[in-house]
Amino acid sequence: MKAIITGVTGFRNRGVEALVKTTVEQLLRRNPQLNIDILTETPDYDRIRLPQEKVNLVDIKSYYQGWLQKLQAKSSKFNKSLAPEYTLFKEASVVIASGGDLFTSDYGGLRYHLRPLNLALHARVPVVFLGQSIAFKTNEEAQTWLKVAHLSKLITVREGVSYKYLTKDLELPTDLVKHTADSAFLLEPPPSEDIANLLQSYGLTEEFPIVAIAPSQGISRYSGLSEKQHIETWHQVIKMILDEFNAQVLLIPHSQNLRPNNDDRIIATNIYRSFRFEPRIHLAGADHSASEFKGLISACDMLIAERMHAAIAGISSSVCTMVIGYSVKAEGIMTDVLEAESVHNRLLISIKQFLDADLACSKLRTAWKCRDEVSSQLKEALPRVKKDAASNFDLIGQILK
Incomplete structure (x- = not known):
């Protein structure tokens, strides 16, 4: 077979x-x-x-x-x-x-x-x-x-x-x-000891909260927006995270590609460089597996993601996740897990809205204040979502029989 x-x-x-x-x-x-x-x-x-x-x-x-x-x-x-x-x-x-x-x-x-x-x-x-x-x-x-x-x-x-x-x-x-649901909700992270070692290897400490960021090198091209403005907005958002939240920032290049227009290491490094390699910002630049990236994200206090499967790694780890969307998938997946009102008011922003840095920072402040509440809601919803994800393969199993 x-x-x-x-x-x-x-x-x-x-x-x-x-x-x-x-x-x-x-x-x-x-x-x-x-x-x-x-x-x-x-x-x-x-x-x-x-x-x-x-x-x-x-x-x-x-x-x-x-x-x-x-x-x-x-x-x-x-x-x-x-x-x-x-x-x-x-x-x-x-x-x-x-x-x-x-x-x-x-x-x-x-x-x-x-x-x-x-x-x-x-x-x-x-x-x-x-x-x-x-x-x-x-x-x-x-x-x-x-x-x-x-x-x-x-x-x-x-x-x-x-x-x-x-x-x-x-x-x-x-x-x-x-x-059903995305099968990536079923992805297992590494053992907790490995995650702790990874965090330590990147210089992240337990003393301050951690905000993970998964930017997309390709999102400007997909949405037809300015790449320069995109970087500038990220700079302002991260500056707010450092100054107001007193948090560490972990950059996650979730999609890496031989084509430079879709390699997130480029935008992550450009963001890092724009801060002159500020020591409170850390780039997870190794050739990590999807599971290892999920492990790193799971240890964070919040995730801001332009990559949908980075977002799923956060959501499926009960991490408060704010998604920057450009297509049907962001709204659809988020509102399947959490109430639509909560998603639209606090956790979802379009890429066009995100380029308004003041609006992006305002939305992020709202999400940050309710991060514990969102985490609790995710923990409650995840058993249902994972069951839906597994049902994909029960249905395929019927075909194979």
Whole structure:
């Protein structure tokens, strides 16, 4: 029995790592004999993070070279001779589309991510969309995705906004679409002793509170806003944290990439440099796993995150988390866990609003004052959310049976 996971852009993005690692763990927990093929853009790096015997990493860029472009051409019909790797799908029991928010209008590349799913459908293999946030700005994009969605076996969405969009706006049936939660809520942090050692290695002390910050190098590009203004706002926000909260700051570069326009080490270092390497600011610059980053975040008093899976690391550790959002996923995931009024008034700010530094600081002050209250609310909600996250794999287990 074999499962194939698609939509994996690579584990240098720790959000991708958190998604795939928990998916593999949950699948194998229910089906120990299952073999798993992962189509990824960075197999050599990902193999370091996921060395399991049952897992095979396939270089998706080499896989697509030449023949799949012919397959997608309007003038050509599906032909197995064009697809020498067709057996990879033919032998599968299920093909699972991961990725979190790849099937949206935010990043482009919709057809690219639908390619392996089309191939799976040609091979008559069940297709599952796993833990997705889905929203399209154009009818053309929606109809392109729906051609595959209508033929899929299961669609699970990780938040209520996407569930409403799919079942109400796109009129997909509720027996096909299920409202669950992001599998990264199930990611385990390292042992507490390791976390304590990590904090000490970065010079963080118990004497002062810690605010973690997970900035995004790519958010300016996604939202079409000024990169310079983005850095300047972060400088003002962090200055307030240092001066008013008397706190230490821990910079978390959660997504690292070979492409500089999406490597959070760049923006984190630029922020650090703008303070002339102020000793109360610390950069977690090692090649940390998603689990280690979660461990560091779990030890903090508050998190401010532009990266959604860094935010999930905070939320799932009961850390008061303020999210800077630019898409449906931020509002959807936050309001699934906490009351909508609390989220909108205290814990969620759009990237456009965030660039108004006075507004950003005001919102942060409000969140800081209620951080203990929010932490208690998260502790109460998390058992339900984690149960919803695990239900993804109970549903897939039914398909495998």
